Amino acid sequence: MEFLAETFRTAIALILSLDGEVVTAVATSISVALWSILFATLAGVPAGVAVGITEFPGKRLVITILNTLMALPTVVVGLAVYGIISRQGPLGELGILFTPKAMIIGQTVLAIPIVANFTLSTVKGADPRIIPTALTLGAGPFQSVLQLAKELRFGIMAAVIAGFGRVIAEVGVAMMLGGNIRGYTRTMTTAIAMETGKGEFALGLALGIILMAVALLVNLFLNILQQR
Amino acid sequence: MKILSRFLFAVTTFIMLCTVASAEDRLKMSTTTSTQDSGLLKVLLPPFENKANCKVDVVAVGTGQALKLGEAGDVDVVFVHARKLEDKFVADGFGVNRKDVMYNDFVVIGPKGDPAGIAKAKTAAEALKLIAAKQSSFISRGDKSGTHTKEQELWKSAGIEPKGSWYVEAGQGMGPVITMATERQAYTLADRGTYNAYKGQKTDLAILFQGEKGLFNPYGIIAVNPKKFPHVKHDLAMKLIDFVTGAEGQKIIADYKAHGEPVFFIYKK
Amino acid sequence: MNALYRLIGIRKSHGQRTVLAIDDLALYPGKLYTLTGANGAGKTTLLNLLALLTPPCGGELRYEEEPVRWSNAALLPLRRQVTLLHQSPYLFDGIVFTNVAFGLKLRGIRGEEKQRRVKQALELVGLPGFGQRRARELSGGEAQRVAMARALALEPKVLLLDEPLANVDRATSEYLEGVIAALPGRGTTVIMTTHDPEHPGRLGGELIHLVAGELACRI
Known part of the structure; x- marks a missing residue:
């Protein structure tokens, strides 16, 4: 008990003093997650909308695959991307292994199915009159889909935030592709894993508290959006 | 807004x-x-x-x-x-x-009580033999690191192939392994540098065998x-x-x- | 006189069931048609066809004596002359003004002209000054009127109405009836479905009665 209380006090002190290592890890985590979610949104939202509004053979299969990909283990994504961007891999030329770019690629792959799936279910639950209404008022096919997205903006925002929640909390991709480089690719999660292993519980706990706070905020946001 | x-x-x-x-x-x-x-x-x-x-x-x-x-x-x-x-x-x-x-150099660290009595050993290989004989818990890095390589050399020269529930392959870095050995009160082979950095606050394990030429690192x-x-x-x-x-x-x-x-x-x- | 719509051998079916079978029908501009028939007689299907939303399974639809080509590029300019008002219309999230201005913006109508048309349309349906109201907070009758204004603001050649007076209160119903009856005089052809046996008589114009997807009689 004494140990935990003491660790907790040190952790709080570390957060309040804006310890350099803590701040850098938090900034890296959030920055990488934001970039990933930006790209995942650009790919996942159109994909989710497209699957949602069109009928085509094999649609059920596509949805099943998307659902499966949602549960993609982070280490598998890490492994696959590692193989591609290592110097020996097909994209080795770029030399981006162990950089934030590598983490962004991995986390983007991780987030796309989530963003696409949440978007898809929002579209499936949308009012079926939206697109016909836009069409009868003179919208083209693209404009009517745009209007659909506009009507569903809260649902789509929820999809994006859900994706963000997933990548900010993951450790597999960040560790394997980022390499946990101090001050460069060390994120909250990789730092927690490392510091705990090293017995630096206070630092790990400090980051854990911040991560929990971020997760809490994300979920709060998500709840508000889903109630609209 | x-x-x-x-x-x-x-x-x-x-x-x-x-x-x-x-x-x-x-x-x-x-x-x-x-x-x-x-x-x-x-x-x-x-x-x-x-x-x-x-x-x-x-x-x-x-x-x-x-x-x-x-x-x-x-x-x-x-x-x-x-x-x-x-x-x-x-x-x-x-x-x-x-x-x-x-x-x-490498050192063999373990619980202060030294249940396997390795402090009396003359060589590192002998120390490991004593641990194996007593089946005292031993945490191996198990990660193909320099320390792990050295440990495997030592087991080889002791003529023992470590196996059994007492021999734990952690697959982690030096720091985490010292932390793990501390938690489980087990022996492990560590480099002196990392051990010194951990000594006191983070581990209560003691150096029980050291100073042999073969442990040069x-x-x-x-x-x-x-x-x-x-x-x-x-x-x-x-x-x-x-x-x-x-x-x-x-x-x-x-x-x-x-x-x-x-x-x-x-x-x- | 040139027909606005001409349907020749139109067939539409869902699976095995034929929902629409019209061999020959011509609809002329500047008129008001009331479309009657039992539930499932094909009224809504016919409206969706005339709104150029869903193609027929067979036969030919002509618009202003030109066969309609069912490709997105060819449909868009035609769709901009025709507007369909659903039975329970959908209003976009936001204020009434953006709803009524929606179609105008798509047609590149901006600025003062847009303001004028929205204002006029709202006045026409009896909701002057409703521009800044939130669409989702309107009553059923008000929403129906806004949807009507949204269609009227476009000054369409053809206004297709699916049971426009079914789900509204008596006052709104009577008010909209007057608005609809006046449209042909302003150059808009109206084709509306209805359940109310009194409508055809009261509104005047021509009656088209469907039975099981087929033309039963025309008066």
Whole structure:
């Protein structure tokens, strides 16, 4: 008990003093997650909308695959991307292994199915009159889909935030592709894993508290959006 | 609402730029967990980074993986401790210009009570034999690191193939293994540097066997061969090698102390 | 006189069931048609066809004596002359003004002209000054009127109405009846479905009665 209380006090002190290592890890985590979610949104939202509004053979299969990909283990994504961007891999030329770019690629792959799936279910639950209404008022096919997205903006925002929640909390991709480089690719999660292993519980706990706070905020946001 | 969202947008953009705006030269170095966990790199690298106006990206893994990263061309320089593997790395053409940097030694640490009685052993191999005979818990790095390689050599010379529930392969770095051994009150082979950094606050394990010649632990630094991998930052890698083996770097290494005790030793010139 | 719509051998079926089978029908501009028939007689299907939303399974539809080509590029300019008002219309999230201006913006009508048309349309349906109200907070009758205004603002050649007076209160119903009855005089052809047996008589114009997807009689 004494140990935990003491660790907790040190952790709080570390957060309040804006310890350099803590701040850098938090900034890296959030920055990488934001970039990933930006790209995942650009790919996942159109994909989710497209699957949602069109009928085509094999649609059920596509949805099943998307659902499966949602549960993609982070280490598998890490492994696959590692193989591609290592110097020996097909994209080795770029030399981006162990950089934030590598983490962004991995986390983007991780987030796309989530963003696409949440978007898809929002579209499936949308009012079926939206697109016909836009069409009868003179919208083209693209404009009517745009209007659909506009009507569903809260649902789509929820999809994006859900994706963000997933990548900010993951450790597999960040560790394997980022390499946990101090001050460069060390994120909250990789730092927690490392510091705990090293017995630096206070630092790990400090980051854990911040991560929990971020997760809490994300979920709060998500709840508000889903109630609209 | 509008002001709030503008503010959020500005903050978001700023944070996003943090990761991409680093225009400095970056040198990638793979190294063993012991150099990082002992805290040495935190004092050794910043002066070099200032001088060469670059950042050294440290990927801390086991020696085996550190060399593998060099063989793949994913790093520019490797800083490891497993002499035989290092020589093979150079002989196979992956590395050039291997230099001795420093040394320390391995120690067998374990619970103060020393249930297997290894303090009386004459050689490291004998100490391991006693542990195996008593089936006392032993945590192995199990990660193909320099320490793991050394441990396997010792078991071999003891003529024992460690197996059973008492022998735990952790698959983790030096620091985590010391933490694990502390939690489980088990024996383990550690490098003195990391152990010194952990002694006291983080571990109550004691050094129970030390001082044998076979436990010598030399560290070497090797540049990845630019003929094999033209993309590596060879010039910068050579600058780093010159720095750590030069007067300034050697002084930092010799002066570095954890809990008042030196962690690594430099070769007398 | 040139017909506005001409349907020749039109067939539409869902699976095995034929929902629409019209061999020959011509609809003329500047008129008001009331479309009656039991539930499932094909009224809504016919409206969706005339709104150029769903193609027929067979036969030919002509618009202003030109066969309709069912490709997105060819449909868009035609769709901009025809507007369909659903039975329970959908209003976009936001204020009434953006709803009524929606189709105008798509047609590149901006600025003062847009303001004028929205204002006029809202006045026409009896909701002057409703521009800044939130669409989702309107009553059923008000929403129906806004949807009508949204269609009227476009000054369409053809206004297709699916049971426009079914789900509204008496006052709204009577008010909209007056608005609809006046449209042909303003150059808009109206084709509306209805359940109310009194409508055809009261509104005047022509009656089209469907039975099981087929033309039963025309008065």
